[in-house]
Amino acid sequence: MLRSVILAASRSSRVERLVATAPFSRDVVRRFVAGAKTDDALRVTRELVDDGLAVTLDHLGEDTVTPEQARATRDEYLALLRMLAEARLTPAAEVSVKLSALGQAFDEQLAYDNARAICAAADAAGTTVTLDMEDHTTTDSTLDILAKLRKDFPSTGAVLQAYLRRTESDCRELASAGSRVRLCKGAYKEPESVAHQSARDVDKSYVRCLNILMSGDGYPMLATHDPRLIAIGEDRARWFDRSPDRFEFQMLYGIRPEEQARLVGEGYTVRTYVPYGDDWYGYLMRRLAERPANLAFFARAVASRK
Numbered sequence: 001m002l003r004s005v006i007l008a009a010s011r012s013s014r015v016e017r018l019v020a021t022a023p024f025s026r027d028v029v030r031r032f033v034a035g036a037k038t039d040d041a042l043r044v045t046r047e048l049v050d051d052g053l054a055v056t057l058d059h060l061g062e063d064t065v066t067p068e069q070a071r072a073t074r075d076e077y078l079a080l081l082r083m084l085a086e087a088r089l090t091p092a093a094e095v096s097v098k099l100s101a102l103g104q105a106f107d108e109q110l111a112y113d114n115a116r117a118i119c120a121a122a123d124a125a126g127t128t129v130t131l132d133m134e135d136h137t138t139t140d141s142t143l144d145i146l147a148k149l150r151k152d153f154p155s156t157g158a159v160l161q162a163y164l165r166r167t168e169s170d171c172r173e174l175a176s177a178g179s180r181v182r183l184c185k186g187a188y189k190e191p192e193s194v195a196h197q198s199a200r201d202v203d204k205s206y207v208r209c210l211n212i213l214m215s216g217d218g219y220p221m222l223a224t225h226d227p228r229l230i231a232i233g234e235d236r237a238r239w240f241d242r243s244p245d246r247f248e249f250q251m252l253y254g255i256r257p258e259e260q261a262r263l264v265g266e267g268y269t270v271r272t273y274v275p276y277g278d279d280w281y282g283y284l285m286r287r288l289a290e291r292p293a294n295l296a297f298f299a300r301a302v303a304s305r306k
């Protein structure tokens with residue numbers, strides 16, 4: 001219930017104005033977001049890489065409505081990739097891209113062209129791109145664009161969401177040699193017709209999908225903070241004899257950092273998803289919806305500013 005309310009608020013421009021302009025928001029945002037500028041992203045990436053983590057960087061912004069905005073997002077990624085290569089942070093750091101930020105909602109061809117330019121720049125920088133997955137109305141279009149991009153850039157990563165009923169079948173499709181697939185639970189509010197609704201059903205689906213990916217020929221990227229699912233991932237790595245260079249764990253910046261360090265200490269590859277940029281509202285609201293306990297953190301920040 002609370003999750004639905006927060007996700008509804010994430011679509012309200014009125015609530016967005018309230019939260020975005022509130023002075024306390026900065027402290028809350030800082031926990032989950034590297035900062036507003038490309039330099040902030042580079043600084044945090046350097047710190048994480050020095051701690052033995054791999055990184056995927058997300059320039060915040062989604063639901064772009066004009067071609068100019070979409071091209072500006074593309075250009076930000078091109079500049080970021082150049083700077084990462086110059087700082088010798090590739091291949092440890094790659095980028096995560098939302099097609100909606102590249103124009104997918106109004107011009108699929110433009111989104112593809114922009115994504116292609118980013119893949120080419122990543123390739124030149126010696127690293128990779130992963131296409132984030134958004135709400136279910138975009139899944140087919142995103143997987144179509146992924147298939148086209150993979151013709152020239154086969155290492156382009158996919159994201160599949162365990163809460164969608166279709167995902168087991170998508171995992172079978174994508175568990176082929178060289179195919180990088182991030183498996184997450186899914187962060188959007190989806191109807192029962194397309195998505196499992198209870199946490200238990202989502203977790204069971206995650207395990208079925210994880211089994212398909214870990215027993216397949218691709219490169220699974222297990223994106224979760226859930227202790228039980230991480231333990232199952234470790235178990236399947238042993239069972240399917242997957243060495244740490246043949247799969248990875250992924251977690252979000254600011255969430256369970258001690259667990260990220262523990263897994264690195266165990267010799268696993270762990271990639272931290274690092275968002276940066278001004279447009280943090282939708283991202284922050286999804287993080288609050290995932291764990292309403294984070295609202296207490298938010299409330300403390302408000303109280304401490306009174």
Ligand SMILES: Cc1cc2nc3c(=O)[nH]c(=O)nc-3n(C[C@H](O)[C@H](O)[C@H](O)COP(=O)(O)OP(=O)(O)OC[C@H]3O[C@@H](n4cnc5c(N)ncnc54)[C@H](O)[C@@H]3O)c2cc1C
Nearest residue numbers: 132133184185186187223224225226250251252273287291
């Ligand atoms: C690297 C990465 C990339 C992702 N990419 C996508 C994507 O492209 N598309 C998409 O729909 N979703 C994406 N997600 C989000 C994902 O779908 C989930 O919404 C999110 O990871 C929470 O699910 P969980 O597996 O951690 O399990 P949960 O059951 O939500 O959490 C398990 C435990 O993890 C901790 N935890 C989880 N979330 C938080 C939080 N916000 N704050 C503090 N502690 C927390 C808590 O201890 C909690 O008990 C991504 C997640 C990660 C880690």
